[in-house]
Amino acid sequence: MKKGDHLFLVDGSGYIFRAYHALPPLTRKSDGLPVGAVAGFCNMLWKLMVDARNTDAGVVPTHFAVIFDYSSKTFRNDLYPEYKANRSAPPEDLIPQFGLIREATRAFNLPCIEMEGYEADDLIATYARLACEVGGDTTIISSDKDLMQLVGPTVGMYDPMKDRQIGIPEVVEKWGVPPEKMIDLQALTGDSIDNVPGVPGIGPKTAALLLEQFGDLDQLLERAGEIKQEKRRQTIIDNADNARISRKLVTLKNDVPVSEGLEAFTLHEPDGPKLIAFLKAMEFSTLTRRVAEATGAEAGEIAAATVAVERADTAHGPDVGAGQPALRLSDEEGAPPTATPEEGRTPSLLSALRAEAAVAGKFDAAAYEAIRDLPTLQRWVAAAQEAGVVAFDTQTTTQDPMQAELCGFALAFAPGRAAYVPLAHKAGDGDLLGGGLLQNQVAVRDALAAIQPLLADASVLKILQNGKFDLTVMQRYGLDIAPFDDTMLISYVLDAGTSSHHNLEALSQRWLGHTATAFKDVTGTGKSAVSFDHVAVERATAYAGEEVDITLRLWRVLKPRLAAEGLVSVYERLERPLVKTLAAMEQRGISIDRQILSRLSGELAQRAAGLEEEVYQHAGERFTIGSPKQLGDILFGRMGLPGGTKTKTGQWSTTAQVLEELAAEGHELPRKIVDWRQLTKLKSTYTDALPAHVDPQTMRVHTSYSLASTTTGRLSSVEPNLQNIPVRTAEGRKIRTAFIAGKGNRLISADYSQIELRVLAHMANIPQLVQAFADGVDIHAMTASEMFGVPVEGMPSEVRRRAKAINFGIIYGISAFGLANQLSIAREEASDYIKRYFERFPGIRDYMEETKAFARENGYVETIFGRRAHYPEIRASNPSIRANNERAAINAPIQGSAADIIRRAMVRMDAALAKAGLSARMLLQVHDELIFETAEAEAEATMPVVKAVMENAAMPAVALRVPLQVDARAALNWDEAH
Secondary structure (H helix, E strand, O other): OOOOOEEEEEEHHHHHHHHHHHOOOOEOOOOOOEOHHHHHHHHHHHHHHHHHHOOOOOOOOOEEEEEOOOOOOEHHHHHOOOOOOOOOOOOOOOOOHHHHHHHHHHHOOOOEEOOOEOOHHHHHHHHHHHHHHOOOEEEEEOOOHHHHHHOOOOEEEEEOOOOEEEOHHHHHHHHOOOHHHHHHHHHHHOEOOOOEOOOOOOOHHHHHHHHHHHOOHHHHHHOHHHOOOHHHHHHHHHOHHHHHHHHHHHOOOOOOOOOOOHHHHEOOOOOHHHHHHHHHHHOOHHHHHHHHHHHOOOHHHOOOOOOOOOOOOOOOOOOOOOOOOOOOOOOOOOOOOOOOOOOOOOOOHHHHHHHOHHHHHOOOHHHOEEOOOHHHHHHHHHHHHHHOEEEEEEEEOOOOOOOOOEEEEEEEEEOOEEEEEEOOOEOOOOOOOOOOEOOOOOOHHHHHHHHHHHHHOOOOEEEEOOHHHHHHHHHHOOOOOOOEEEHHHHHHHHHEOOEOOOOHHHHHHHHHOOOOOOHHHHHOOHHHOOOHHHOOHHHHHHHHHHHHHHHHHHHHHHHHHHHHOOOHHHHHHHHHHHHHHHHHHHHHOEEEOHHHHHHHHHHHHHHHHHHHHHHHHHHOOOOOOOOHHHHHHHHHHHOOOOOOOEOOOOOEOOOHHHHHHHHHOOOHHHHHHHHHHHHHHHHHHHHOOHHHHEOOOOOOEOOEEEOOOOOOOOOEEEOOOOOOOOOOOHHHHHHHOOEEOOOOEEEEEEEEOOHHHHHHHHHHOOHHHHHHHHHOOOHHHHHHHHHHOOOOOOOOHHHHHHHHHHHHHHHOOOOHHHHHHHHOOOHHHHHHHHHHHHHHOHHHHHHHHHHHHHHHHHOEEEOOOOOEEEOHHHHOOOHHHHHHHHHHHHHHHHHHHHHHHHHHHHHHHHHHHHHOOOOOEEEEEEOOEEEEEEEHHHHHHHHHHHHHHHHOOOOOOOOOOOOOOEEEEEEOEHHHHO
16 A cells, blocks of 8 residues: 555444344345345445445545454453443344355455454554555544544545545534544543443533543543532542543554555455355345446356355354444345336336436436336336335325325335326316326226235335324225334434424424425415315325435434434334334224213203303403403403413413412412313313214224324324323213223223332332332322321321322422412422422432433433433523423433333233234223223133233333232223223
């Protein structure tokens, strides 16, 4: 190697895990050998070599090598025996692929470098130094932060996943320090994946600020006494030795005694026959064809190589690469061979796409294709199968998936290349066809038959946005979609709390800088609005094509972040599996008794009318009770009640909180208004509205669950909202009696008992609460006994009620004012109760303070399963905003963990019921409760199965310190079952 040459060093160990996590499990057809990681690795390496020659990475390499870890034990284990000690063994199906991947590297005619006792990163550091000494440049193919300490004038990094160069400015932008300070930053922050201790509680932002203030780690440790924050100062002093050993662990060695010199890395053209022989041995037919086309080799004349496969118990391969971003390539292996194209068509649309790479940066509606005949659709399906990944979206006549008719669907398997398949678009009323179906559309039956193999192909990943809708629509047409990713849910897992919007329009603007066409801009609004089947095909194609194009690009941006931020498990175990579960529940629906609801509507109307008269008497005049302006003028203007505040519009505020506070102070009129509002809301929202939600075909009510609408992971439901039916009021219970089991069936309600208190006991590790739950003690009576010194036996109900209010109120950060209102006591007395509670259970106060500190440091909090809830305004200068965020941050891990537990139960439930041979079907989820419908004869056998699944839902991921308890009952209606 000489001056001016350029060396590419591929982080091969990182590539292995990217490849493994990118693909669904793949096996060699001839013998079932796992080859998914090998397939992904080969495609990634081939793409990198092709792109490098096209200068996509900015330069053309003259030298090229792939660097691997030799084993998990290195010299660092001698320095710190616990280094990487908490890493689990590699997946069983990956172990035999380590050796195959090294064989693949050699088949590509590339050096395969590893050295016992050293990590791949040390070898990369050494070769980068050697290249610099001879005047060459180096590009490290990786995005691993551990390698960023090497970045400098002659050493850069390239992330092929994001097509992004990483130089000195990018390191500073990402971490707040230049590359030469990355070692000190990592020494402070540590690394939980590699078990590098660091300094507890010091995150990257804090570390960067400290290094900016003190210069380097040595100065920081020497002058730690100057740190103003007491807790931070003491933590750094106490953990100085940990920081020093961490620095040794994260510092890469650039003087490894390597045996291969740089000249061995001279890049040569791939040896076509050698590479094809290996690919044939692996049975990678698609990549075999590509390599043959590129190298001019005759694939048919080359025999498959004989490749030895190491057994799982002998194969060496370290558990490296954890935390590397996952990547799924657009041309990965594993798809079935494409259909033979018609004469005159290019053999591979993917090959053409490489030449059209410039279009990837644009959204060009004219480039989207309307597919009007079956042969063209079949070619697109074949190309999508070859790509291995395709964005898919349905267009329908209505937004209700249970009643929607399919107008068409759209596909995209590369940025800028999308198509729409119109199926049922109609001519305008003024056209000669008189509003009938347009000509030149693929028949629905033929289109579904053509698309079915693609949607069901296990080797092709389907990319959806709000996939539950598309899944429900296609299932109603007899087609399933698997496997799939959902960009809405990926965004939700990554950024819950930083934004309340995870819809396509918001994500497109945020991540792509592109303003997506609004649905209303295509269909119109108001009286001029039309359903999508009346939109002109050209306009429909532009809109639908843009949607799938955006969806695919969003996936390419967002999916790698899951692995990079350690959230793959949350997405794959809590979010994605729930899509099919909820889709099935929504399609099942639940029966209601319209006569009960009609009778209740009448009762509520009479009671509301009576309250209206009482309101007029207290007010001294008649007015429009539903008018906030008129009500405010009476309460604060004419009557002069205290505490009135005006909104930005200048009128008095009459929110529920304002009225509740006035009512708590003894003012009768606000109490009557609150009661009137509750009655009228129940009437309009439920007793009047529910019958209109009955599906005319199923005669059942089908609610729609929102997976990505809360910060904590709780589900919500709409059309109708069944989550907010009050359970503690007589009216709410009466409404629940209208939800009934079908003839010969029973409804089963299974409800977690005090799950949030149990989660709090686990997370805060409160000995009294843990023991009480373990012993099955009445937790509220125990709390009352602890606080008020009253024996549990014969305890007055009022004392227990107060303890219950405090128990649940503490979880939600209740104030003395709020507790006083709830218990109808003086604020001073409520304040004394809260103070006494924290004195008796000091661990809860510690948990709250630690949680707030963590949230302020990181901007988010986590559930016990790793779900993150972000609170970016917890550092706000406004005390009110900051306090609200602190209360929410304290509650989120508790409420979110409870939500995660019931999600895990829901995902497992259908399989458990089927395994037990039971016909029960899960219909509804309402907070901590699941509702089932089952045959009357199976009710008793069903409840133990349901209870077992729910009570063990946290396992094996989390071993709770307290047992979960589920109460289940069967009855003819929801209220009796609860």
